[in-house]
Amino acid sequence: MRDLTPVVQERAGAGEPVCFYAYDLAALRAHVRGVVGALPDRCRMFYAVKANTGGPLLEALAGEVAGYEVASGGELAKVRAAAPDADVLMGGPVPTPSEIRAGLDAGVRRFHVESLLGLHRISRVATEAGVTAAVLLRVNLAGPFPAATLAMAGRPTQFGIDESDLPAAVQAATTLPGVRLDGFHLHSLSNNLSAETHLQMLELYRDTVAGWEHRFGLRCRVVNVGGGIGVDYGDLERTFDWAAFTDGLHDWVDTLPGHWEEIDFECGRFLVAGCAGYAVEVLDVKHTHGQAYALVRGGTHQFRLPSSWQHSHPFDVVPVERWDPGLPRPELVEEKVTVCGELCTPKDVLAVEHVTRLRPGDVLVFRAAGAYGWEISHHDFLSHPHPEQLWLS
Numbered sequence: 001m002r003d004l005t006p007v008v009q010e011r012a013g014a015g016e017p018v019c020f021y022a023y024d025l026a027a028l029r030a031h032v033r034g035v036v037g038a039l040p041d042r043c044r045m046f047y048a049v050k051a052n053t054g055g056p057l058l059e060a061l062a063g064e065v066a067g068y069e070v071a072s073g074g075e076l077a078k079v080r081a082a083a084p085d086a087d088v089l090m091g092g093p094v095p096t097p098s099e100i101r102a103g104l105d106a107g108v109r110r111f112h113v114e115s116l117l118g119l120h121r122i123s124r125v126a127t128e129a130g131v132t133a134a135v136l137l138r139v140n141l142a143g144p145f146p147a148a149t150l151a152m153a154g155r156p157t158q159f160g161i162d163e164s165d166l167p168a169a170v171q172a173a174t175t176l177p178g179v180r181l182d183g184f185h186l187h188s189l190s191n192n193l194s195a196e197t198h199l200q201m202l203e204l205y206r207d208t209v210a211g212w213e214h215r216f217g218l219r220c221r222v223v224n225v226g227g228g229i230g231v232d233y234g235d236l237e238r239t240f241d242w243a244a245f246t247d248g249l250h251d252w253v254d255t256l257p258g259h260w261e262e263i264d265f266e267c268g269r270f271l272v273a274g275c276a277g278y279a280v281e282v283l284d285v286k287h288t289h290g291q292a293y294a295l296v297r298g299g300t301h302q303f304r305l306p307s308s309w310q311h312s313h314p315f316d317v318v319p320v321e322r323w324d325p326g327l328p329r330p331e332l333v334e335e336k337v338t339v340c341g342e343l344c345t346p347k348d349v350l351a352v353e354h355v356t357r358l359r360p361g362d363v364l365v366f367r368a369a370g371a372y373g374w375e376i377s378h379h380d381f382l383s384h385p386h387p388e389q390l391w392l393s
Contacts, residue, residue, distance in 0.1 A: 001027050001367070002392065004277050005318050008363045013322030017281035017297035018363050020388035021374060025060040028275035028370075032064045035271065038246040040253045043263045046089055048227050049075045051268025051371040056391040057275075058082035067109065069266040073099040080106055089224075089266065091138065091185070093158055094118065100125045100133075110134045112185045112224065114160050119172050119179065126178030133178060136224055137161055137169050138185035141208065159187075170216045181218070183260075184209050187226025191269065193238070195245035198229065202252055210257065219259050227267040231274070233311050236368055240270065269371040276370030278303050278387070279318075282362045283342070285332050292337045294358055299341010299348045302387050303369060304377040312351040315339070318363040331359040339364065343382055 001024045011018045036045045044066035049058070053075060058068070059082045067087030068079045076099075079088055090103045091112030100122055103111065113119045113135050126133040140160035161169050173181040186205045192198055202225060209223055229245075232238040253263065280298040287293070300306070306313040323329050337355050341348040350366065379386060 001274055001277060004279060004365050007390065007392075008279055008318045008365065009320070012281065012318075012320040012363055013361065016385075017283060018279055019281065019297045019302070019385070020279050020390050021276055021369065022279065022390040022392055023054065023057060023276045023370060025056065025275070025391060025393045028057065028060055028272060029064055031274065032061060032271050035242060035267075036065060038242060039265075040246070040250045042253055042256070042261065043249065043265065045271075046087075046264060046266040047271055048266045048268030049079060050375065052272050052276075052373075052375055053078050054389065054391075055082050057272065057370075060393075061271075062086060065271075066264075073102045076102060076106055076108070089264070095121075097121055097125050101129070104129050104131055104133060108133075110136055110182060110222070112136050112138050113169075113173075114138045116161070116165065116169055116172060119169060119176065123172075123176040123178045129178075131178070132180050134180050134182045135173060136183050136185040136222060137166070137173060137181065138187065139163060139166060141186060141188055141204070160185075166212070167216070170212075170218070174216075174218075183220035183222040183224070184212070185224040185226070187224070187228060187266075189226075189228040191230035192228050193230045193232055193240055195241040195248070198240075198245060199248040199252060202249070206252070206256060213257075221259070222262045222264060223260055224264040224266065227265060227270065229267055229270040231269055231368060231371070233306075233309070233313055233368060236274075236314055271371075273368045273371040276368075276373070278366040278369040278373060280341075280364050280366075281320075282358060282360050282364065284360055285330050285337070285358060292332050292335045294332065294337050294339050294355075294364075296339060296341060296350070296364060298384075298387060299343050299350065301341065301343055301348075301378050301381045301384065303350060303366065303373045305369070305372050306350050307347060308372070308376060312353055313366050314368070315351055315353070315364045315366045317355060317358060318365060319357070319359075320361045320363060323359075323361050329359050329361070331357060333357050342384060 046069045047065045048069045062083040069089045070076045071092035087109045090108045138160040280296040284295045339351040
């Protein structure tokens with residue numbers, strides 16, 4: 001990600017307070033190219049669109065990834081606008097009949113099915129359309145799994161088909177009209193930071209699916225191993241060791257049955273988090289009950305990730321010298337500061353960090369803001385202006 005200081009300095013003090021997302025599309029392409037280039041044969045990388053649906057970002061990824069994974073009709077429409085001919089995988093906990101129909105009309109390559117009822121819905125819509133929908137059954141495995149920020153399986157969650165219900169789901173998937181069972185989808189963790197434990201999880205997937213093939217008399221064409229590769233927001237220098245992971249992945253692929261034609265990954269955060277920064281101007285600094293606070297233009301209504309994950313998000317301070325001489329300019333020096341947004345709630349907190357010096361008019365640039373930032377935020381709470389969206393190519 002390029003240094004955003006020149007962009008900040010160009011805007012600071014020139015009118016409305018600085019508030020923007022900036023995306024480095026060249027850095028994004030270079031990162032994704034390296035990730036995809038290290039994958040062994042049979043492995044394909046799809047982009048999980050839920051992480052960031054920005055049109056220019058989707059366009060930038062066209063041709064760099066094998067395709068896109070969408071979880072709604074709205075995401076599907078955005079992908080088709082940005083990449084009309086790309087391969088698309090469609091999932092989501094409960095797609096509606098109209099979303100399934102839109103997927104079929106748009107030429108979705110495969111549907112990921114999370115329940116028996118969902119399988120029947122796809123069968124009905126596909127039969128009415130006179131087509132056959134390729135499906136993977138998403139299974140909520142019993143585990144155990146390594147520790148990660150979010151668990152999607154191995155405990156009660158709303159995702160996937162419980163292993164105990166798998167016989168009925170396989171029976172339906174192999175007998176219902178309008179559907180073809182191509183294999184299984186296994187996405188069990190989110191934001192896992194260990195290459196070693198991720199490989200261990202893939203070994204569990206391999207052995208489990210091979211057991212299902214024997215048990216149910218199946219031959220899978222495709223196994224989707226999900227995403228879940230993480231970013232350490234507490235220490236951005238501590239990265240998931242993709243080189244070590246793909247070294248082990250080559251060995252793992254060599255152990256797979258020959259009829260497993262395709263192993264799909266669907267990463268979001270790991271691909272796009274590092275390509276963006278969120279820049280906000282400090283509007284005021286003060287102390288209450290002995291605690292230092294900085295209040296910024298923006299907040300969790302624009303960048304909800306820190307609040308959602310309960311972490312202090314890393315930022316850099318860009319000093320800005322321009323200031324109205326008719327106004328006082330308080331400052332914080334060598335203090336731990338709580339960075340808050342402009343919402344009327346004490347939960348509007350982005351970070352708690354030590355600063356060397358911070359004044360109104362300075363700008364904070366939150367790093368690694370490209371995934372699950374703007375997308376998951378409650379944009380119109382208090383009806384503040386939306387941030388600029390800058391696409392740097």
